[in-house]
Amino acid sequence: MMNTIFVIDTNTNKKRRQAGRRRSIVREFALNTSIHGIPGIARSQSIHNTIFWWISFTIFTGITFYFVTQEIRSYFEYSTQTSVNIVSEWPQHFPAFTICNLAPVRYDRFIKPFLNYTTMLNITNTNDTTSISLLQAKYMSDFFQMKINRNESVKEFFFPLSTMLMKCVFNGYSCSAVNFTSFSSSSYGRCYTFNAKLKNINHVHDSNEYGGPGRLNLRFYVHSHQYVPYIREGVGMIAMVHDNAQLPLIDSAGMALATGFKHRITYTKKIVSYLRSPYSTCDEKIPPMMQAMFDNYQGAEYGYSEDICYELCTQVFTYQQCGCINPIQWNTRLIFLPETEEIIMAPLCNTSDKCYVEAAHVFLTSSSLLEKHCSYCPQQCSVTDFNIKSSLWKSPPTWLIDDIKTFVENSEIPLPIDWSTNWRSHIDSSYLSVELVHESSVVENYTQTATMSAVDVLSNVGGQTGLWIGVSFLSIMELAEMVYRLVRYQYHAIRRTHNRTEDDNKV
Ligand SMILES: *[C@@H]1O[C@H](CO)[C@@H](O)[C@H](O)[C@H]1NC(C)=O
Ligand SMILES: *[C@@H]1O[C@H](CO)[C@@H](O)[C@H](O)[C@H]1NC(C)=O
Ligand SMILES: *[C@@H]1O[C@H](CO)[C@@H](O)[C@H](O)[C@H]1NC(C)=O
Ligand SMILES: *[C@@H]1O[C@H](CO)[C@@H](O)[C@H](O)[C@H]1NC(C)=O
Ligand SMILES: *[C@@H]1O[C@H](CO)[C@@H](O)[C@H](O)[C@H]1NC(C)=O
Ligand SMILES: *[C@@H]1O[C@H](CO)[C@@H](O)[C@H](O)[C@H]1NC(C)=O
Ligand SMILES: *[C@@H]1O[C@H](CO)[C@@H](O)[C@H](O)[C@H]1NC(C)=O
Ligand SMILES: *[C@@H]1O[C@H](CO)[C@@H](O)[C@H](O)[C@H]1NC(C)=O
Numbered sequence: 459m460m461n462t463i464f465v466i467d468t469n470t471n472k473k474r475r476q477a478g479r480r481r482s483i484v485r486e487f488a489l490n491t492s493i494h495g496i497p498g499i500a501r502s503q504s505i506h507n508t509i510f511w512w513i514s515f516t517i518f519t520g521i522t523f524y525f526v527t528q529e530i531r532s533y534f535e536y537s538t539q540t541s542v543n544i545v546s547e548w549p550q551h552f553p554a555f556t557i558c559n560l561a562p563v564r565y566d567r568f569i570k571p572f573l574n575y576t577t578m579l580n581i582t583n584t585n586d587t588t589s590i591s592l593l594q595a596k597y598m599s600d601f602f603q604m605k606i607n608r609n610e611s612v613k614e615f616f617f618p619l620s621t622m623l624m625k626c627v628f629n630g631y632s633c634s635a636v637n638f639t640s641f642s643s644s645s646y647g648r649c650y651t652f653n654a655k656l657k658n659i660n661h662v663h664d665s666n667e668y669g670g671p672g673r674l675n676l677r678f679y680v681h682s683h684q685y686v687p688y689i690r691e692g693v694g695m696i697a698m699v700h701d702n703a704q705l706p707l708i709d710s711a712g713m714a715l716a717t718g719f720k721h722r723i724t725y726t727k728k729i730v731s732y733l734r735s736p737y738s739t740c741d742e743k744i745p746p747m748m749q750a751m752f753d754n755y756q757g758a759e760y761g762y763s764e765d766i767c768y769e770l771c772t773q774v775f776t777y778q779q780c781g782c783i784n785p786i787q788w789n790t791r792l793i794f795l796p797e798t799e800e801i802i803m804a805p806l807c808n809t810s811d812k813c814y815v816e817a818a819h820v821f822l823t824s825s826s827l828l829e830k831h832c833s834y835c836p837q838q839c840s841v842t843d844f845n846i847k848s849s850l851w852k853s854p855p856t857w858l859i860d861d862i863k864t865f866v867e868n869s870e871i872p873l874p875i876d877w878s879t880n881w882r883s884h885i886d887s888s889y890l891s892v893e894l895v896h897e898s899s900v901v902e903n904y905t906q907t908a909t910m911s912a913v914d915v916l917s918n919v920g921g922q923t924g925l926w927i928g929v930s931f932l933s934i935m936e937l938a939e940m941v942y943r944l945v946r947y948q949y950h951a952i953r954r955t956h957n958r959t960e961d962d963n964k965v
Pocket of ligand 6: 782806807808811
């Protein structure tokens with residue numbers, strides 16, 4: 459029956475009815491919505507009033523959009539800030555302690571092969587092993603370069619720890635050269651590390667192990683009469699306090715210790731941790747080349763270090779340019795070629811050949827080259843550092859002199875010729891002692907945190923929309939409701955039209 463009525467209605471009449479119904483849905487929404495401004499438009503009786511409300515609404519909506527996009531953009535910049543916490547960490551690992559003699563080589567073992575070498579080059583023609591000239595000393599790095607390129611061992615030239623370490627006591631328990639791991643440093647020959655994290659022994663000493671206060675006492679004799687002249691401008695040792703899992707960059711971060719003193723070094727720990735992606739590019743993964751290098755460190759289990767990574771990629775670049783690497787870095791010859799993914803033993807450049815200097819200069823001054831070749835060197839995710847305070851006493855005391863004398867006389871290193879008469883002054887110029895003391899369990903914890911969290915963004919966006927146009931999530935629901943009603947109305951209208959046409963066809 460209804461159908462027939464519709465058939466009678468004219469098309470225009472029906473369309474007007476539908477439009478009226480749609481308008482009333484929109485109007486109902488506009489009058490009742492909590493979005494400010496829209497009810498104003500809907501309520502307006504005069505055209506001026508409507509225009510006024512329209513303009514206000516448009517301007518403030520624009521302002522809202524501007525601020526909201528600013529908020530969202532600043533979130534995606536992932537800016538960070540650093541917060542400092544002072545926390546107490548207990549138990550705490552005792553740090554690793556690395557120490558090397560300042561002189562890289564010992565004269566007695568070094569002089570004969572070296573004279574042989576300089577004679578071979580026609581620089582000298584002497585059998586005199588008791589002295590060395592400045593001219594000869596200049597060829598020392600050439601000598602090392604030659605030895606290493608021939609794959610000959612240079613180990614016998616270094617001071618063994620057992621000849622230097624008189625006494626080692628950790629928290630009241632005695633230790634010896636076996637408790638140290640060793641590695642070669644390019645400037646200081648052989649270096650020795652106490653308490654490095656090892657792969658096979660999963661044990662790092664804690665500060666309060668054996669109920670002690672965290673104190674390492676070491677006595678050393680550096681055999682200064684065995685120093686090769688012209689090489690070092692000083693007598694003593696070089697030491698470094700570092701994290702158990704951090705490779706000691708002793709060449710750059712070492713601390714000088716003079717002979718004739720007892721050095722007291724106290725430390726407190728400092729941890730800097732960075733946020734991971736997307737806030738920073740930090741990564742803990744050890745690139746294959748660095749792994750190859752760590753394998754030279756006697757089973758020590760060291761972690762990733764950004765500084766070393768850059769050193770290594772400079773080496774790779776130098777190798778690609780010159781076919782050899784910087785002879786100063788003779789201790790890390792294993793390099794990883796990224797193209798072929800193989801690890802090779804690179805030869806050292808001749809010291810006279812300046813290709814490696816130029817390559818390093820070009821490389822380190824060009825940020826695009828650095829970016830291209832060092833792409834596998836991300837930032838470290840955390841750095842453990844130690845704040846060091848150092849002070850000293852005069853040493854050795856008289857009661858210790860006899861012990862030192864006995865130690866020196868029993869060590870495998872030849873005594874100075876004038877030992878029997880001048881031993882007191884030799885002891886004064888070669889003895890030193892170190893005390894490493896745990897100062898406090900309080901750790902400075904520097905943590906990188908996000909400046910803006912997702913919740914902050916939401917609150918800021920809410921603040922902006924609320925302030926300018928009064929939009930909340932429920933206002934959006936009202937909008938959604940209106941859209942739903944419109945759609946539903948339209949759907950029914952279409953179905954009705956469809957039924958009617960079907961009925962028409964039947965008729
Ligand atoms: C000196 O060099 C020659 C030839 O290189 C070698 O045969 C000789 O053993 C060397 N002597 C010493 C003391 O190293
Ligand atoms: C050293 O001198 C000898 C004779 O003077 C000469 O035969 C030899 O080639 C020279 N060696 C070098 C490396 O210059
Ligand atoms: C060095 O010693 C060797 C053998 O001991 C001798 O043949 C040679 O002449 C000596 N050279 C010099 C410069 O004294
Ligand atoms: C030294 O060892 C490397 C790698 O094992 C090898 O490539 C090189 O030829 C060797 N050099 C000499 C002089 O034996
Ligand atoms: C030193 O090493 C020995 C043997 O490995 C071990 O028994 C001793 O406990 C170690 N001492 C310290 C202080 O680590
Ligand atoms: C270094 O010098 C030696 C001779 O002094 C030469 O045979 C060798 O090819 C040079 N090596 C490089 C990498 O230039
Ligand atoms: C340092 O702070 C971070 C975050 O605040 C925390 O996860 C970490 O455990 C702290 N480190 C120490 C040693 O307390
Ligand atoms: C459309 O027609 C069918 C029967 O043909 C009927 O059941 C239905 O209610 C009609 N729908 C509308 C919206 O009139």
